[in-house]
Amino acid sequence: MRSLALISVASAFFASALATALPDLDNLPALTGFAPLNITMISDEGSLEKRQPGGVNLCRDINWANCGYAKQPFNLCIQLDSPWWHSISAIGPDQYNAIVAYEDYNCGSSARLAIFNPGYPNLVPAGWNDRIGSFRVLQISGPTCVLLYGTAWKKEATGDLVLKALKAGFRGIDTAAQPRHYNETLVGAGIKEAISKGIIQTKFTPVSGQDLHNMPYDPKAPLDEQVHASVASSLAHFIFEDPANAYIDSLVLHSPPSDHFSDLLKVWKALETYVPHRIRQLGISNTDLHVVSRLCNSPDVGVRPAVVQNRFYPATRWETDLRAYCRIQRIAFQTFWTLSGNPELLRSAPVQKLAESATxxxxxxxYALVLGLEGTTILDGTKSEAHMAEDLRVTEVVDGFAQSEGGRASWVACLDEFKALIGEAE
Ligand SMILES: NC(=O)c1ccc[n+]([C@@H]2O[C@H](COP(=O)([O-])OP(=O)(O)OC[C@H]3O[C@@H](n4cnc5c(N)ncnc54)[C@H](OP(=O)(O)O)[C@@H]3O)[C@@H](O)[C@H]2O)c1
Structure with a gap:
């Protein structure tokens, strides 16, 4: 199996970042002991918003219902007893944590499932409903969790830039099956050269976003056939080992195909047929709160979105409402236009003050303040190697400076001022 670097493929979508590799199930660190689950039932959904070292959300019903929240020491085998034993239907770790779930009581069974933030709102498609008997939590850190390398508009330089980004430390790559703006073939070639293991996210782009002379499906075909042709072309670009086992970590619907929810549902149902074996998770881009909440609540939807990828800019008030909804629903919010759409924020007092105090x-x-909003991941489209290295320092700020004795007060003050500036409610 591939180990995890995050590659998001957009059929014209999400990934997260790693300094240390995400857990290789065949090479896990030794367990430090065993403990029973000590869990607090969740009454207030808003309490899920904060990331915590070791934080795990466990639910007895799908779609995050009937849940408890537990903060666990790393690498201890947490043994489940009644009423949790073989009764978990949704599970997710907080950001920067990963869970390895086991079927037996002692974290020893060969049937294991690696789970990353935001997790599984429904374990049925993954074949793990009511199967978890024990689990352990691992800490993951570094750039893969927060910055994805964006591959739009890089043309012939795409492969070379992807290789450079992976060498610089990016472990999440965003692309799309949309030759008009992305070169998915060269993304595949760049990754193939740089890594043999990675997380891949791509997108399905509806006809409206495609160049009619250069696209991965017949625009006159029915919507579900368009999806199947696009997914087949994306899978072909990301075969690194056995073609029979090729898969994409995350596939984002580039935009709703029309204003009709029924069309969106057709595309979504076609995409759902690939989850979990060929596509690990689904996401949606260029959309709004109304559509996302319909996708989350429709009885016709079997696989809820794990990612929303939208512009982060003043015209949508930086998506404060949609992002709040996503945090509660444990949907990762991926921002783009983070730099290019925000010249004023770049000049603003909290950004300038943080830049100065954290050098x-x-x-x-x-980037650091956007990550401070919680539940966010950033797509970074730089073409410069120097900027790649510079941008990846963002984790030093969020994980180091912001937690340090000398930096904490300044970080909190800048973040509060930044939130006030974009209208983020506390
Ligand atoms: N879902 C969608 O519809 C959609 C739409 C647009 C984009 N995307 C995705 O998002 C990715 C990013 O695109 P974006 O439009 O959001 O671009 P962006 O990251 O907002 O802007 C990239 C620009 O920021 C500059 N930059 C980056 N780091 C810098 C630094 N440290 N100092 C100074 N300048 C810096 C880059 O210049 P240099 O090259 O000189 O560093 C480039 O001009 C795309 O590649 C794509 O994967 C998705």
């Missing part, structure tokens, strides 16, 4: 550039300070 980083204004773009990195803005």
């Amino acid at each position: 980083i550039s204004a773009p990195v300070a803005l």
